[in-house]
Amino acid sequence: MDFRRLKYYRHHSLILVTSGDRQILSAIAEVLTTDKYNFITETSGERAWEIIQQKKPAVVIADWTIPDVSGLALCHRCKASLEHPELVATYFMLIVKASNSQQRQIALETGVDEFLTSPIDSAELKTRLRTGLRLTALMQSLTWTNQRLLSQNELLDALSLSDPLTRVLSEQAFDRVMPNIMQQFSEFGTYKSFGFLSVLFIEIDHFQPIVNDYGASIGDETIKAIAGRLSHACAANSLIYRNGSASFACVTPHHDTDSCIQLSLNLLTSIRKHPIAVSSGLLFPLTISIGGVVAALENQHQQFKSISFSNLVDLAQHSLLHAQKSGGDRDYIEISG
Structure with missing residues (x-):
């Protein structure tokens, strides 16, 4: 997506x-x-849910306390809809009380993307809206890029860009699309003042014992919860x-x-801060390991072109x-370059 069209x-x-x-x-x-x-x-x-299904808004801002269907229930319907799987990409903002940390933890597990505190602060609302719309624009750009870059047969294989369990992007999308997306970032680097591009690899520490002791179903719930926390803790873009x-x-x-270092710290903190809760009532105090590489982009397009995607993956x-x-x-x- 041409970032100059973001305002439109x-x-x-x-x-x-x-x-x-x-x-x-x-x-x-x-x-x-x-x-x-x-x-x-x-x-x-209920009427809001009908509008969501019919008009498929880019952003939904829902109050936790709605008399007939709560905002949390609306989020669950969006993120788990079988009839409208495209709703999983809806950026969902939940209005909660600032002091209620339990609400936030439950909401994150459900798939909420962002929070607003009540009473509404206009500056906070504007910031979070810009973040949400920028992210949905980038996701739309990813879809358009795939349509341009892949042949018809390849596109049929790549139509499902979302991992079915975690609802983040799939491993197939990472393997096939990222080399081209990286090139686009180098082209847009000067316009958006992006000087660097980071590739972070994240792995759950000591995860296999959970699967061995409690089974694959509990393991899947744990991975899904971690994916939700990572998605919420990562940068808007x-x-x-x-x-x-x-x-x-x-x-x-x-x-x-520095912003890459801070992003990595945010991801680490998002997992270690609270134990992972699953439906059976179990709590797992898990951590993650992160390895990454930061490649220079700004005003170094020729140098960036010489760095292959496989090089960055190997370094990460x-x-x-x-x-x-x-x-x-x-x-x-x-730090590379």
Whole structure:
């Protein structure tokens, strides 16, 4: 996607706002109207679900407390819909009380992408909206890029870009599409002031004993929960991929190397901060290891072209091994170029 069209995308994408509290609806509507967003407000959760199915908004802002269908239930319907699998890409923002950490933990496990605190802060709302729409635009760009780059037969194999368990991007998308996406990032680097591109490999520490002791079903629930936390903790323009049974890859453009280091720290913290909860009531205090490489982009297009995707993957894998051999629950990032 041409990033110069992002402003057009923002103001032509539909935003659905649903809450039983008319003061909340009014506060959000005032901000959206001022910034000329295309939006619908709705007080009924059931009616909001009908709108979601019919109009497929890019962003849904839902209150946790809606009298007939809660915002959390709406999120679950979106992320688990069999009739409308495309709804899994809907960016879902949940309105919660600032002090209620339990609400946030449950919501993350359900698939919520972002939170707003009540009462609504207009500056916070604007920031989170820009983040959500930028991410949906990037995901749309990924689909368009696949359609341009793959032949008809290859496209049929790659139509499912989402991993069926975790709902992050699939390993197939990582293998086939990323070399071309990286080239696009180098082309857009100057325009967006992206100076660097990071490739992070993430692996769950000591995961196999959980599968051995509790079975594959509990293992799948654990992986799904971890994928949700990683997706929430990553940067707005990150692409998260499933890259093995208990592994993920994260590809992100950066303005500087420090932001990559901070991203890696955020991912580590998102897993170690709270135990992973599964439906059986079990809690697993897990950690992850991260190995990565940061390649220079800005004003170095010719140099970047000489760095192959396989080179970056090899460097990131080597870094991951270094982090694991050092004891896990840590990262090791190599700066390249």
